[in-house]
Amino acid sequence: MKLKRSSRLVDMTEYLLRHPHQVIPLSYFSERYESAKSSISEDLTIIKENFESQEIGQLQTQAGATGGVCYMPCMGCTEANQLLSDLQSQITQKERLLPGGYLYMTDILGKPDYINAIGRLIASVFIDKKLDAVMTMETKGIPLAYAVASQCSVPVVVVRRSSKVTEGSTVSINYISGSSKRIQTMVLPRRSLKEHARVLIVDDFMKAGGTMKGMMNLTKEFGAEVAGMAVFVEKNDERPKLVDQYVSLLKLSILEQEDTLTIENGNVAKWLSIPVSQISE
Amino acid sequence: MKLKRSSRLVDMTEYLLRHPHQVIPLSYFSERYESAKSSISEDLTIIKENFESQEIGQLQTQAGATGGVCYMPCMGCTEANQLLSDLQSQITQKERLLPGGYLYMTDILGKPDYINAIGRLIASVFIDKKLDAVMTMETKGIPLAYAVASQCSVPVVVVRRSSKVTEGSTVSINYISGSSKRIQTMVLPRRSLKEHARVLIVDDFMKAGGTMKGMMNLTKEFGAEVAGMAVFVEKNDERPKLVDQYVSLLKLSILEQEDTLTIENGNVAKWLSIPVSQISE
Numbered sequence: 208m209k210l211k212r213s214s215r216l217v218d219m220t221e222y223l224l225r226h227p228h229q230v231i232p233l234s235y236f237s238e239r240y241e242s243a244k245s246s247i248s249e250d251l252t253i254i255k256e257n258f259e260s261q262e263i264g265q266l267q268t269q270a271g272a273t274g275g276v277c278y279m280p281c282m283g284c285t286e287a288n289q290l291l292s293d294l295q296s297q298i299t300q301k302e303r304l305l306p307g308g309y310l311y312m313t314d315i316l317g318k319p320d321y322i323n324a325i326g327r328l329i330a331s332v333f334i335d336k337k338l339d340a341v342m343t344m345e346t347k348g349i350p351l352a353y354a355v356a357s358q359c360s361v362p363v364v365v366v367r368r369s370s371k372v373t374e375g376s377t378v379s380i381n382y383i384s385g386s387s388k389r390i391q392t393m394v395l396p397r398r399s400l401k402e403h404a405r406v407l408i409v410d411d412f413m414k415a416g417g418t419m420k421g422m423m424n425l426t427k428e429f430g431a432e433v434a435g436m437a438v439f440v441e442k443n444d445e446r447p448k449l450v451d452q453y454v455s456l457l458k459l460s461i462l463e464q465e466d467t468l469t470i471e472n473g474n475v476a477k478w479l480s481i482p483v484s485q486i487s488e
Numbered sequence: 489m490k491l492k493r494s495s496r497l498v499d500m501t502e503y504l505l506r507h508p509h510q511v512i513p514l515s516y517f518s519e520r521y522e523s524a525k526s527s528i529s530e531d532l533t534i535i536k537e538n539f540e541s542q543e544i545g546q547l548q549t550q551a552g553a554t555g556g557v558c559y560m561p562c563m564g565c566t567e568a569n570q571l572l573s574d575l576q577s578q579i580t581q582k583e584r585l586l587p588g589g590y591l592y593m594t595d596i597l598g599k600p601d602y603i604n605a606i607g608r609l610i611a612s613v614f615i616d617k618k619l620d621a622v623m624t625m626e627t628k629g630i631p632l633a634y635a636v637a638s639q640c641s642v643p644v645v646v647v648r649r650s651s652k653v654t655e656g657s658t659v660s661i662n663y664i665s666g667s668s669k670r671i672q673t674m675v676l677p678r679r680s681l682k683e684h685a686r687v688l689i690v691d692d693f694m695k696a697g698g699t700m701k702g703m704m705n706l707t708k709e710f711g712a713e714v715a716g717m718a719v720f721v722e723k724n725d726e727r728p729k730l731v732d733q734y735v736s737l738l739k740l741s742i743l744e745q746e747d748t749l750t751i752e753n754g755n756v757a758k759w760l761s762i763p764v765s766q767i768s769e
Contacts, residue, residue: 319643
């Protein structure tokens with residue numbers, strides 16, 4: 208189809224947003240629109256300027272015969288700070304506090320707007336980590352893992368507490384829950400992870416970090432590599448965590464005696480000072 | 489920020505795609521770009537033409553002081569047929585057949601590209617149903633439910649097999665699994681669904697339909713309404729299903745004696761003959 212610049216811009220923007228972290232040859236667009244590569248390059252310059260000034264992502268172009276364009280989504284400081292402050296005010300509601308020091312977050316984790324935004328923020332932090340997969344533990348981490356994986360165009364692998372008939376042969380390990388000190392099992396289908404795959408581990412909530420540590424060990428059991436770890440909310444605790452080198456979006460402190468909670472930004476804050484245009488360049 | 493038309497088109501496309509099924513006042517865009525509403529209207533006409541010719545969705549504009557624009561994602565016949573045929577060839581691999589007549593689909597359900605496309609197709613079918621929530625049963629239906637809900641901008645509610653400490657007070661019902669005839673339990677947090685809410689029930693796989701029927705009953709228990717039901721794969725069976733009025737994308741037949749499977753389009757095919765521009769108009 209022969210399209211004018213204005214229509215090409217709409218169509219290319221939509222196409223790029225739907226194919227993040229995938230290198231698209233310029234010839235794809237020039238054939239699609241029956242336009243010269245020079246026109247396509249000019250279109251891409253307009254899109255790149257817009258994406259970077261709006262801090263919604265980078266557009267990397269590679270020159271040459273095999274050249275192409277790759278959209279890498281991320282989230283700018285302003286939007287990220289706004290998101291974290293929105294989430295803080297959502298979470299700081301006393302009726303969210305449940306017996307045992309747990310927090311009711313099911314409604315927040317049920318909203319695709321929040322989930323997708325959180326996913327985009329986490330994907331920003333790991334934008335240049337060349338991920339092969341995102342791993343999470345059933346159940347509440349699943350939507351977050353998909354939101355991150357969508358932005359990175361990699362598959363999700365879901366670790367389960369027991370093996371299921373629908374998953375074929377599995378690998379299982381035992382691990383010790385950091386907070387309750389009980390021995391638990393985690394299971395992953397044998398076909399789900401390749402050797403040397405670079406895995407980002409994602410979860411919704413971290414108390415002592417036992418589940419995270421278990422997923423690290425499970426990753427190694429497959430001969431794969433932990434490329435990063437991210438949690439939505441970590442619980443502030445006197446005990447040291449069983450893992451380090453993780454990224455947390457929010458940090459929760461609960462004073463059980465007084466039945467109150469406080470929430471502050473997690474260690475992701477230190478990432479937020481880097482302008483989008485400078486990440487991974 | 490004052491932007492030229494070309495930059496406005498990129499920015500508006502991105503904004504609309506990220507805010508589906510939300511009415512955005514024209515004044516939002518005219519203030520954002522310091523442009524006259526007449527220019528914004530012209531921009532929207534270009535975007536509308538592109539979205540409709542590419543069959544990626546409708547752009548409905550409402551005139552008047554309270555007027556605005558609403559992007560409703562959908563998937564055209566060509567793309568939908570291509571998707572279903574891709575999925576069929578993925579699934580028709582003999583090594584996917586597991587003992588007990590189950591199918592290994594974990595890898596397909598792990599790929600965000602497929603999940604998001606399937607979500608967009610299901611959202612197309614229910615484009616004019618004014619949904620308030622998408623419901624699914626843990627665990628494998630969760631990514632699909634979020635993919636649909638993202639396209640419709642409504643929250644997801646996840647039904648569980650047992651109550652969790654992190655979910656507060658719950659409502660539980662017993663139901664009879666259609667295939668194994670066993671009594672099972674399903675549980676939903678009390679705060680997760682409002683009365684009269686219009687619920688779309690989504691799942692990855694349906695054998696006899698017992699889980700679907702359970703979710704229908706659970707929805708009614710909350711005084712909410714079933715606005716529709718959709719499954720990714722339904723199993724072809726001699727026995728009649730426990731539910732009707734559902735949409736299925738694919739239909740699987742297994743000949744256990746011969747250890748072979750066949751897969752064909754589900755009843756969604758009848759939806760695919762309606763051009764995008766005619767849906768809900």
